[in-house]
Amino acid sequence: MAVLTAPAQREQAPPARRGPAARRRTAGYLFILPIVVFFAFFVGYPLVRSLYLSLTQWSGYGRPKFVGLLNFSQLLGDPVFWQALRTTLIFTASTMILQTALPMLLAVFLHRGWKGSVVFRTLLFVPAVISLVVTGVLWQLMYDSKFGALNGVLRAFGLGGLAHDWLADPVTVIPALILVSVWQTLGLYLVIFLAGLQGIDPTLYEAARIDGAGGRQQFFHITVPMLRRVTSVVLVLNMMNGLKTFDLIFVMTGGGPNHGSEVLGTYLYGLAFGSGAGATPALGYATAISMVVLVLCMVGTVVQLRLSKRG
Amino acid sequence: MSSRSTETTPSRRPRAFGRRELMKKGLTGAAALGALSMAGACDSMYTSGSNGRAKIRVWTWYTQQRDEWPRLVDEFQQAHPTIEVENRLFGNTNAYLPALQAAVSAGDPPDVFGPHVLAVTYGQAGISADLRKELGADFLADFVQSTNDAYSDGDKQYAVGWMAQMFGIFYDPEVFRRASVDVPETWDDLIEAVRRIRTATRLEGCVVRNIPGTAGLDFLLPLVTQITGDPKLMIDIDHQRGGAKWTHPAVVEAMRHVRGMIEGGTISPGPNGIAQPQDERLLYAGEAAMLYSGSWIPQDFAQSAPPEFVRRYRVMKTPAWAAGQRHWTANQAGAGLAVSDVSRNKEAALEFLRFIYQRDRYARTMNDSRSMPSTKSAGQLVQDPVMREMTQWLLDGDGAPHILFGKGSSAAASNAFAGVVGGQLSPESAAETIQSRVEAAARR
Numbered sequence: 164m165a166v167l168t169a170p171a172q173r174e175q176a177p178p179a180r181r182g183p184a185a186r187r188r189t190a191g192y193l194f195i196l197p198i199v200v201f202f203a204f205f206v207g208y209p210l211v212r213s214l215y216l217s218l219t220q221w222s223g224y225g226r227p228k229f230v231g232l233l234n235f236s237q238l239l240g241d242p243v244f245w246q247a248l249r250t251t252l253i254f255t256a257s258t259m260i261l262q263t264a265l266p267m268l269l270a271v272f273l274h275r276g277w278k279g280s281v282v283f284r285t286l287l288f289v290p291a292v293i294s295l296v297v298t299g300v301l302w303q304l305m306y307d308s309k310f311g312a313l314n315g316v317l318r319a320f321g322l323g324g325l326a327h328d329w330l331a332d333p334v335t336v337i338p339a340l341i342l343v344s345v346w347q348t349l350g351l352y353l354v355i356f357l358a359g360l361q362g363i364d365p366t367l368y369e370a371a372r373i374d375g376a377g378g379r380q381q382f383f384h385i386t387v388p389m390l391r392r393v394t395s396v397v398l399v400l401n402m403m404n405g406l407k408t409f410d411l412i413f414v415m416t417g418g419g420p421n422h423g424s425e426v427l428g429t430y431l432y433g434l435a436f437g438s439g440a441g442a443t444p445a446l447g448y449a450t451a452i453s454m455v456v457l458v459l460c461m462v463g464t465v466v467q468l469r470l471s472k473r474g
Numbered sequence: 475m476s477s478r479s480t481e482t483t484p485s486r487r488p489r490a491f492g493r494r495e496l497m498k499k500g501l502t503g504a505a506a507l508g509a510l511s512m513a514g515a516c517d518s519m520y521t522s523g524s525n526g527r528a529k530i531r532v533w534t535w536y537t538q539q540r541d542e543w544p545r546l547v548d549e550f551q552q553a554h555p556t557i558e559v560e561n562r563l564f565g566n567t568n569a570y571l572p573a574l575q576a577a578v579s580a581g582d583p584p585d586v587f588g589p590h591v592l593a594v595t596y597g598q599a600g601i602s603a604d605l606r607k608e609l610g611a612d613f614l615a616d617f618v619q620s621t622n623d624a625y626s627d628g629d630k631q632y633a634v635g636w637m638a639q640m641f642g643i644f645y646d647p648e649v650f651r652r653a654s655v656d657v658p659e660t661w662d663d664l665i666e667a668v669r670r671i672r673t674a675t676r677l678e679g680c681v682v683r684n685i686p687g688t689a690g691l692d693f694l695l696p697l698v699t700q701i702t703g704d705p706k707l708m709i710d711i712d713h714q715r716g717g718a719k720w721t722h723p724a725v726v727e728a729m730r731h732v733r734g735m736i737e738g739g740t741i742s743p744g745p746n747g748i749a750q751p752q753d754e755r756l757l758y759a760g761e762a763a764m765l766y767s768g769s770w771i772p773q774d775f776a777q778s779a780p781p782e783f784v785r786r787y788r789v790m791k792t793p794a795w796a797a798g799q800r801h802w803t804a805n806q807a808g809a810g811l812a813v814s815d816v817s818r819n820k821e822a823a824l825e826f827l828r829f830i831y832q833r834d835r836y837a838r839t840m841n842d843s844r845s846m847p848s849t850k851s852a853g854q855l856v857q858d859p860v861m862r863e864m865t866q867w868l869l870d871g872d873g874a875p876h877i878l879f880g881k882g883s884s885a886a887a888s889n890a891f892a893g894v895v896g897g898q899l900s901p902e903s904a905a906e907t908i909q910s911r912v913e914a915a916a917r918r
Contacts, residue, residue, distance in 0.1 A: 445918035
């Protein structure tokens with residue numbers, strides 16, 4: 164009897180239940196599944212696909228032809244690529260320095276809360292809410308050699324000899340673009356530094372004052388070290404924006420004259436899509452340039468983060 | 475029984491909407507949404523429109539006919555009830571080209587489209603149809619020869635001209651009268667005329683713009699034809715055919731000529747910093763005596779220039795290389811129309827082309843938008859007086875190539891020419907630079 168009933172009892176027994184830890188783990192995986200799928204679909208796959216395309220010869224139609232590292236070896240002998248790379252690095256280095264130092268200094272001044280600082284904060288932030296394309300068009304008009312405001316002001320003050328084709332001269336075009344970039348981003352980084360300054364304990368400054376430290380000493384020995392993490396974030400943002408800069412230059416100069424303001428972004432765009440200059444599409448080659456930009460961004464970010472940690 | 479019922483009751487109780495249920499329903503919903511969007515995407519790949527009508531997509535950036543395209547589409551659909559036309563007009567080439575490139579890459583180009591400078595490239599790749607075969611030589615015979623040449627590769631032609639262009643020098647006759655100079659016939663005459671105008675009026679001479687991108691080539695490339703008298707040479711150089719190269723002496727000579735005129739003050743300084751709105755304003759605001767530009771000027775002046783200037787301005791032919799020679803000038807129609815060779819509704823697309831190019835309809839479209847027609851028959855019906863005069867030059871056959879269609883040509887030539895204009899490159903090194911970049915582009 165016991166022999167007969169025992170199997171029946173085993174059949175009736177409920178399935179073994181997993182423990183609460185296992186269930187929590189499964190639920191956790193399920194919760195992150197959508198973002199993993201999203202990331203894999205919209206970031207992972209394009210990245211792998213881009214890597215593959217960079218190893219192909221492809222005009223954007225027909226089947227890509229696998230050519231191995233040919234695109235990268237052609238890049239080595241492409242003078243326009245080297246010029247674009249050099250300009251990109253100059254632009255990035257300049258904007259990293261200017262777009263970090265200027266907002267920090269301005270933030271320190273405005274943080275003191277003197278009369279009118281709120282108005283100045285607002286005025287300085289306004290350019291940040293204007294789209295880069297609109298900014299580019301506005302400054303293009305400002306720099307206009309014949310009818311632009313900049314040359315007009317110079318002439319009005321008797322400095323007509325300094326009037327110049329700012330965007331048409333390879334010597335002045337990059338500084339002119341850097342100025343616009345600084346003007347446009349100043350407000351955003353100013354806000355970030357102001358937020359950082361509000362996080363510094365005021366007693367540090369009180370103690371320093373009691374010890375006889377002046378304004379400059381307080382700035383270099385308290386403000387700068389305490390803003391280290393904020394500065395690091397701003398530097399990384401500036402570096403990445405500099406390396407992938409495109410819209411401002413595309414709108415204002417299209418990379419000209421004679422590649423004088425060509426950066427990697429405008430060069431690869433022209434190669435990929437033809438653009439106004441009528442370049443014939445070379446998507447495989449353009450993708451190889453995008454891989455260079457990716458590597459530069461990754462290396463730069465890692466170096467920057469390491470340095471900031473060590474600091 | 476009772477024990478069974480005791481066991482089953484809890485499972486029949488309405489359950490709370492748990493985490494697992496949420497996940498399951500969420501994933502099912504997402505899958506359904508994905509399937510719907512995939513279905514939508516697939517639908518766009520089919521060329522049949524609603525009600526089983528054949529659907530053709532027409533893509534251009536020809537905003538000059540912003541008002542005319544919808545009317546053409548309506549007329550066509552009324553005459554062809556079985557064909558539906560989806561008209562998409564882009565604002566400019568910067569918006570248009572990436573969209574076209576994406577559609578072509580996806581293997582789904584528009585049925586009718588403006589090929590920009592890629593007409594021959596797309597034709598060779600089997601994307602755009604050979605219109606000589608599809609429409610017949612008789613149909614193409616009505617188009618101005620130079621525009622047909624621009625879209626041709628051997629005995630095949632991959633697009634037809636839509637808006638022709640004819641370039642000339644627009645000038646203020648009042649300035650010429652004050653300086654006591656006549657309309658120049660040759661470049662030497664022009665150089666002398668500007669010298670006298672500058673002395674008498676202190677105005678700039680002839681404005682030539684070189685932005686954006688390819689604008690300066692409109693001025694440079696016809697000079698190559700002027701030097702050689704052979705409009706085919708520039709096309710051969712562009713496509714690197716028959717051993718023709720950018721280092722050809724005529725190319726170098728043409729660049730040297732431009733550089734000399736900039737240094738001598740015949741051409742207004744700083745072409746690399748002059749765009750279209752500025753160059754027009756320099757003329758009608760009385761800061762320059764002449765402007766080298768295209769046949770869109772009558773429309774622009776009518777909209778922007780002072781009325782008294784609009785009444786008195788005139789246009790002259792581009793000066794000839796030497797007295798008695800032809801006044802070759804830029805005239806290719808960069809604005810053309812191509813038909814997809816892979817379209818399921820290619821016949822409908824070709825029928826659309828035949829319809830919009832019917833003489834009276836095409837002439838009306840061009841007249842209403844003050845555009846220059848690309849066909850000889852419509853050219854006889856141009857109404858605007860300045861446009862009529864310029865169209866006559868087109869019909870006389872003075873058109874020379876000025877738009878580059880060969881692989882890498884346009885970007886390489888426009889950039890190197892900017893270097894010559896800016897004084898950073900000599901004509902010889904610029905020619906070598908263009909040639910080496912074109913050869914590099916061919917390897918990509």
